[in-house]
Amino acid sequence: MTQKVAVLGTGKIGEALLSGMIRGGWAPTDLMVTARRPERADQLRTRYGVTPVTNAEAAKSADTLILTVKPQDMGALLTELAPHIPADRLVISGAAGIPTAFFEERLPAATPVVRVMTNTPALVDEAMSVISAGTHATAAHLTRAEGIFATVGKTLRVPESQQDAATALSGSGPAYFYFLVEAMTDAGILLGLPRDKAHDLIVQAAIGAATMLRDSGEHPVTLRENVTSPAGTTINAIRELENHGVRAALIAALEAARDRSRELAGGNG
Numbered sequence: 001m002t003q004k005v006a007v008l009g010t011g012k013i014g015e016a017l018l019s020g021m022i023r024g025g026w027a028p029t030d031l032m033v034t035a036r037r038p039e040r041a042d043q044l045r046t047r048y049g050v051t052p053v054t055n056a057e058a059a060k061s062a063d064t065l066i067l068t069v070k071p072q073d074m075g076a077l078l079t080e081l082a083p084h085i086p087a088d089r090l091v092i093s094g095a096a097g098i099p100t101a102f103f104e105e106r107l108p109a110a111t112p113v114v115r116v117m118t119n120t121p122a123l124v125d126e127a128m129s130v131i132s133a134g135t136h137a138t139a140a141h142l143t144r145a146e147g148i149f150a151t152v153g154k155t156l157r158v159p160e161s162q163q164d165a166a167t168a169l170s171g172s173g174p175a176y177f178y179f180l181v182e183a184m185t186d187a188g189i190l191l192g193l194p195r196d197k198a199h200d201l202i203v204q205a206a207i208g209a210a211t212m213l214r215d216s217g218e219h220p221v222t223l224r225e226n227v228t229s230p231a232g233t234t235i236n237a238i239r240e241l242e243n244h245g246v247r248a249a250l251i252a253a254l255e256a257a258r259d260r261s262r263e264l265a266g267g268n269g
């Protein structure tokens with residue numbers, strides 16, 4: 001019998017995953033969604049042909065529940081779900097920060113829980129989804145979670161102790177690149193380029209650099225050295241990046257993201 005999957009709290013990440021599952025061949029009839037607002041539920045039904053249900057209905061009838069509400073809303077959702085969850089449901093959390101133990105304490109004994117940190121490039125099937133097992137999740141549960149998240153990009157298993165770091169790197173990571181593109185587009189304006197041209201130049205440079213990082217097999221240092229001609233332009237820019245402490249700023253920024261993920265552990269941060 002086909003597995004049924006429900007996405008509970010279908011906002012940005014929930015919808016990105018849902019759309020990817022459908023692109024990846026899941027039948028909309030095997031997918032359920034829950035949303036707080038009825039207009040949102042209707043929108044998802046119209047867009048994807050999926051069935052909106054209540055959280056309790058999802059708990060009763062889906063084999064896998066994927067919880068994509070904000071960490072601050074997770075406690076309330078679990079209180080709502082707990083009375084309706086049969087023992088064999090796989091519960092996948094997509095929330096930042098919250099440990100699997102938080103779910104295990106609030107759900108029926110021995111509920112298998114898998115924690116996943118994905119990212120918004122799920123929308124274009126280029127997600128990085130980092131996956132960890134809770135106490136009662138078996139290899140089969142991890143494989144099931146991987147099968148779902150593999151429809152939207154790459155997956156990687158890590159020990160749960162590495163999830164807060166993964167959240168800082170790949171979960172939030174796309175935002176850092178958007179920030180850099182925004183800043184470099186501003187630089188293009190300063191240098192006299194029209195905004196649309198500056199945007200296109202820097203986006204294509206980013207796509208080219210990302211593709212080489214993924215496909216060339218070269219270390220990032222080698223790739224950067226290959227751009228940096230003696231007494232050329234690039235080294236002048238690199239000196240300014242070092243003078244302004246960009247490397248240290250990035251290390252501090254990711255440490256702050258990791259620390260915030262840890263703070264969210266209580267689920268009500």
Ligand SMILES: NC(=O)C1=CN([C@@H]2O[C@H](COP(=O)(O)OP(=O)(O)OC[C@H]3O[C@@H](n4cnc5c(N)ncnc54)[C@H](O)[C@@H]3O)[C@@H](O)[C@H]2O)C=CC1
Pocket residue numbers: 008009010011012013014034035036037055068069070071073076077094095096117118119120171172
């Ligand atoms: N936005 C991102 O880049 C990433 C977000 N995440 C995680 O994904 C989760 C969701 O984030 P977003 O999608 O950005 O937030 P969002 O606010 O777009 O989506 C959350 C949705 O849950 C709904 N919701 C809340 N309580 C509900 C309930 N009891 N029943 C039904 N629906 C309910 C809200 O109405 C909202 O539509 C968070 O836990 C976040 O940590 C993980 C990776 C990346």
Ligand SMILES: O=C(O)[C@@H]1CCC=N1
Pocket residue numbers: 096167171172
């Ligand atoms: O900012 C956040 O909390 C979420 C988790 C990772 C990316 N976005």
